[in-house]
Amino acid sequence: MEVEKFRYDNQIVRMFLFATILWGVVGFLVGLLIALQLPFPSFNLGEMFTFGRLRPLHTNAVIFAFVGNGIFLGYYYSAQRLLKARNYSDVLSRIHFWGWQLIIVAAALTLVLGYTTSKEYAELEWPIDIMIALVWVVWGINMIGTILKRREKHMYVAIWFYISTLITVAVLHIVNSFEMPVSFLKSYSLYAGVQDALVQWWYGHNAVAFFLTTPVLGLMYYYLPKAAQRPVYSYKLSIIHFWALIFIYIWAGPHHLLYSSTPDWAQSLGTVFSIMLIAPSWGGMLNGLLTLRGAWDKVRNDPVLKFFVVAVTAYGMATFEGPMLSIKSVNALSHFTDWTIAHVHVGALGWNGFMLFGIIYWLTPKLYKTTLFSRKLANAHFWLGTLGILFYAIPLYWAGITQGLMWKQFTPEGVLQYPNFLETVL
Ligand code: HEM
Numbered sequence: 001m002e003v004e005k006f007r008y009d010n011q012i013v014r015m016f017l018f019a020t021i022l023w024g025v026v027g028f029l030v031g032l033l034i035a036l037q038l039p040f041p042s043f044n045l046g047e048m049f050t051f052g053r054l055r056p057l058h059t060n061a062v063i064f065a066f067v068g069n070g071i072f073l074g075y076y077y078s079a080q081r082l083l084k085a086r087n088y089s090d091v092l093s094r095i096h097f098w099g100w101q102l103i104i105v106a107a108a109l110t111l112v113l114g115y116t117t118s119k120e121y122a123e124l125e126w127p128i129d130i131m132i133a134l135v136w137v138v139w140g141i142n143m144i145g146t147i148l149k150r151r152e153k154h155m156y157v158a159i160w161f162y163i164s165t166l167i168t169v170a171v172l173h174i175v176n177s178f179e180m181p182v183s184f185l186k187s188y189s190l191y192a193g194v195q196d197a198l199v200q201w202w203y204g205h206n207a208v209a210f211f212l213t214t215p216v217l218g219l220m221y222y223y224l225p226k227a228a229q230r231p232v233y234s235y236k237l238s239i240i241h242f243w244a245l246i247f248i249y250i251w252a253g254p255h256h257l258l259y260s261s262t263p264d265w266a267q268s269l270g271t272v273f274s275i276m277l278i279a280p281s282w283g284g285m286l287n288g289l290l291t292l293r294g295a296w297d298k299v300r301n302d303p304v305l306k307f308f309v310v311a312v313t314a315y316g317m318a319t320f321e322g323p324m325l326s327i328k329s330v331n332a333l334s335h336f337t338d339w340t341i342a343h344v345h346v347g348a349l350g351w352n353g354f355m356l357f358g359i360i361y362w363l364t365p366k367l368y369k370t371t372l373f374s375r376k377l378a379n380a381h382f383w384l385g386t387l388g389i390l391f392y393a394i395p396l397y398w399a400g401i402t403q404g405l406m407w408k409q410f411t412p413e414g415v416l417q418y419p420n421f422l423e424t425v426l
């Protein structure tokens with residue numbers, strides 16, 4: 001019998017690794033700068049670097065540049081191995097990489113120059129939207145091509161998570177980006193009023209679902225068992241929570257529009273589906289944590305596993321809190337306050353950030369056939385990050401709830417007791 005020989009493309013993984021780290025640093029630094037701008041307005045350094053322009057730069061940089069490149073890094077390494085095949089096309093992989101970096105640079109430049117559609121998480125103007133759609137299709141062809149030429153018959157659950165990301169993000173991005181260009185960098189949305197809001201938050205919420213959750217769960221199902229050297233706790237559970245998650249997530253968007261002019265039935269629908277989301281979300285969280293059964297002694301020593309444990313725990317916390325925030329009476333208190341910001345960062349920094357840090361620490365020594373430069377430094381990173389998230393989130397919860405309660409105070413005459421917004425943040 002002839003032994004078939006083939007090689008995986010590790011170069012593309014290394015390229016995405018560099019991009020993830022680079023954009024991570026940029027995104028976090030911009031986060032730090034806008035955080036400083038809140039109490040110290042003098043950090044608004046000229047028109048291009050005001051809070052209004054840098055905030056969307058932060059969100060785009062961390063979500064699409066840091067987490068985006070991180071997803072592709074994790075995907076290109078794991079998919080080749082899970083499918084036992086080199087990527088369908090090295091050329092498409094390169095176009096994917098350079099196309100994505102070009103989009104990021106174009107996004108950064110246009111945002112600081114003030115070009116924006118003003119739709120949250122979809123601020124980029126129409127030429128960049130078209131580039132995103134094209135690059136996404138390139139990834140799609142590359143992924144489907146690899147799946148078709150695979151040598152492993154069974155498609156492991158991580159691959160299903162990647163496919164759901166590919167399809168849904170494409171649909172969300174294209175439908176939400178229907179717009180009428182009036183000049184090279186100016187367009188108007190094709191939707192108006194309530195329809196615009198509904199489409200926007202159907203997109204916005206599912207960006208959380210299919211950009212910050214499903215691909216990262218796919219990565220979790222590959223890297224966590226690998227790092228712990230344990231099989232997934234329950235493969236059946238992974239399949240069940242996958243289908244339940246993707247079915248339920250897509251309907252939950254209206255929880256961003258509670259108490260708005262969106263029809264009441266749509267708001268209630270959003271609430272009901274958001275509450276149901278606890279089940280599949282916690283299915284994934286528990287499956288991740290229980291995979292570590294019998295490996296907790298390793299967690300004590302291995303920084304990679306430590307990052308994964310905090311990441312999966314943060315995922316559990318954010319997906320418990322999210323459904324609570326979707327209940328109208330809770331949202332009446334939390335909406336417009338810093339509570340939301342705390343929720344966002346437990347999810348985005350805790351879950352996404354820590355998953356990617358763990359993956360980077362596990363993968364880099366393998367890619368370069370070496371050992372970690374300093375385990376001590378990795379541990380220091382872990383503790384700094386974990387404490388950082390706690391110091392970030394806990395005061396914001398406190399402040400957010402206080403803010404919400406202050407807005408509910410009335411004088412005996414029936415007038416707001418704290419009419420000036422600044423009184424609630426100082
Ligand atoms: C060093 C780490 C980070 C810092 C210092 C930071 C800081 C900030 C600040 C100051 C804001 C604006 C809050 C406001 O308007 O009151 C913000 C918003 C936001 N950040 Fe971060 N951030 C960090 C990491 C991340 C990461 C890793 C992600 C995602 C993967 C992320 C996603 C977001 C999102 C989505 C918003 C907008 C939230 C909303 O509109 O409700 N951040 N961040």
Ligand code: HEM
Pocket residue numbers: 120208212213252255256257274275277278281315318319320321322323324325326327331334335336340343344347348351352
């Ligand atoms: C079961 C899962 C979840 C549910 C039901 C949920 C629900 C919610 C709700 C109700 C809000 C506040 C809406 C408002 O008052 O404006 C919110 C905001 C947000 N959540 Fe979650 N959440 C979930 C998980 C997550 C996770 C895991 C992440 C990050 C990885 C995340 C990221 C965000 C972001 C970025 C926002 C701010 C959106 C904005 O700009 O206004 N959520 N979520």
